[in-house]
Amino acid sequence: MNSLKTVVILTFVFVIQTTFFAQEFSLFEAQSYALENAEQIKRSELDLESAKKQVVETRAMGLPQINAEGSFQQFINIPTQVVDGALMGQPGTNVEFRMGQEYNANAGATLNQLIFNGSYFIGLQVSKFYTEFVSTNIKKSQEDVLMNVTQAYQMALVSARNKAFVDTLVGLTEELINKQRALYEIGLITEEEVQQTEFSLLSAQANLVAANTAHQNALVMLKLTMAYPMDKEITLTEDLDQLLSDQERELSGEIENNLELELLKKQKVLSEYDLKNIRMTNYPQLVGFFNHQFNAYRSEFDFFKSNQSWFNQTVWGLKLTVPIFAGGERWAKIQKAKIAIKQDELMVQEFQRSLQAQEVQLNNELRSARANLKLQRQNIQLAKIIHENALVKAEIGKENSIMVTQKYNQLVQAQSQYVSAMVEVFNKRLELDKLYNELIRK
Numbered sequence: 001m002n003s004l005k006t007v008v009i010l011t012f013v014f015v016i017q018t019t020f021f022a023q024e025f026s027l028f029e030a031q032s033y034a035l036e037n038a039e040q041i042k043r044s045e046l047d048l049e050s051a052k053k054q055v056v057e058t059r060a061m062g063l064p065q066i067n068a069e070g071s072f073q074q075f076i077n078i079p080t081q082v083v084d085g086a087l088m089g090q091p092g093t094n095v096e097f098r099m100g101q102e103y104n105a106n107a108g109a110t111l112n113q114l115i116f117n118g119s120y121f122i123g124l125q126v127s128k129f130y131t132e133f134v135s136t137n138i139k140k141s142q143e144d145v146l147m148n149v150t151q152a153y154q155m156a157l158v159s160a161r162n163k164a165f166v167d168t169l170v171g172l173t174e175e176l177i178n179k180q181r182a183l184y185e186i187g188l189i190t191e192e193e194v195q196q197t198e199f200s201l202l203s204a205q206a207n208l209v210a211a212n213t214a215h216q217n218a219l220v221m222l223k224l225t226m227a228y229p230m231d232k233e234i235t236l237t238e239d240l241d242q243l244l245s246d247q248e249r250e251l252s253g254e255i256e257n258n259l260e261l262e263l264l265k266k267q268k269v270l271s272e273y274d275l276k277n278i279r280m281t282n283y284p285q286l287v288g289f290f291n292h293q294f295n296a297y298r299s300e301f302d303f304f305k306s307n308q309s310w311f312n313q314t315v316w317g318l319k320l321t322v323p324i325f326a327g328g329e330r331w332a333k334i335q336k337a338k339i340a341i342k343q344d345e346l347m348v349q350e351f352q353r354s355l356q357a358q359e360v361q362l363n364n365e366l367r368s369a370r371a372n373l374k375l376q377r378q379n380i381q382l383a384k385i386i387h388e389n390a391l392v393k394a395e396i397g398k399e400n401s402i403m404v405t406q407k408y409n410q411l412v413q414a415q416s417q418y419v420s421a422m423v424e425v426f427n428k429r430l431e432l433d434k435l436y437n438e439l440i441r442k
Contacts, residue, residue, distance in 0.1 A: 286318060376418040
């Protein structure tokens with residue numbers, strides 16, 4: 001009986017731990033979890049597997065193709081042949097006769113071998129290069145996932161800090177109301193001042209509700225970007241101040257490492273392969289074939305009797321196809337392919353200039369965001385001191401509630417600006433990391 005109770009208790013404890021204890025994640029762990037579980041990356045990896053199979057499929061086109069064939073026919077009416085009667089010693093007449101058997105069957109095997117086809121060799125090169133293209137696309141998917149997870153993680157930390165700040169304001173305001181009520185009971189302050197503070201408390205509580213909602217939504221977004229189960233709790237272990245300090249580290253990189261630029265360059269290479277393939281259609285194609293088959297002709301359906309004859313037939317040969325004139329179609333396709341390459345070149349040039357502009361803008365914006373964060377950090381500290389002094393004065397009746405409310409609103413505004421400054425620093429650094437392809441772990 002005691003053993004049964006022990007088992008029940010341990011099971012209950014396990015369920016409680018599984019249900020209520022949240023899994024902890026550092027930023028690195030959250031990123032690693034996302035890289036392993038994000039559907040976007042899995043889809044890209046499947047694209048790579050498909051590209052590898054395409055290489056095998058393309059290579060197989062140049063290998064011997066062997067097929068077995070068989071057929072059966074029954075002539076309901078045996079075909080009638082008509083010849084000149086002169087052949088039969090009956091000049092001036094037509095002689096009609098039936099030739100053939102009612103039942104025909106044949107079975108055989110055919111081997112076809114591609115000997116020369118320029119498009120085949122280009123296809124082999126393209127299929128192999130396409131695997132490189134898809135591999136780069138996997139890196140792009142990883143970069144997108146890492147950026148989204150990092151941004152969501154940072155927002156969750158910022159929203160948690162903001163929630164704690166607002167919660168503190170609610171506690172301070174509640175303490176002030178309790179003290180003011182005592183002062184009101186002995187006639188040191190008016191009822192209006194108490195009501196003004198109660199108004200501030202309601203505002204603080206409303207802000208706390210909004211802060212709690214923002215934090216919960218930030219955690220939901222983090223779970224979404226990580227591909228983490230929505231019904232499980234999650235705890236963040238990173239220190240917000242340390243992450244902010246890490247953003248002060250200077251970053252240097254090359255825009256040539258940008259993944260989108262790399263994909264555009266590879267798209268240009270694919271267009272060049274397309275031009276080569278079209279040009280190869282002007283070259284001859286040579287195919288070899290070999291066929292061996294057995295034929296049987298019966299007046300009765302007795303194909304399975306061993307004493308009946310089957311007649312074999314073997315043939316091999318070559319088929320040469322030489323393009324001569326296509327009415328200008330191949331010429332037009334070549335010109336279109338050249339235009340596509342030129343368009344890709346212009347797109348690469350345009351994107352390179354865009355990256356150069358983004359590099360300058362993001363560096364300027366990051367410097368500005370860092371400077372603003374320092375100012376807003378000083379501003380929030382000053383606003384806290386002013387608000388705390390106002391609370392102290394209000395407790396002893398030397399500051400009216402209207403002034404306290406004003407200092408409270410000033411502090412809330414300073415906190416909002418500080419939160420925005422933190423988010424701006426995080427976002428600009430993330431965008432610069434993405435620009436230099438520094439998000440993916442080397």
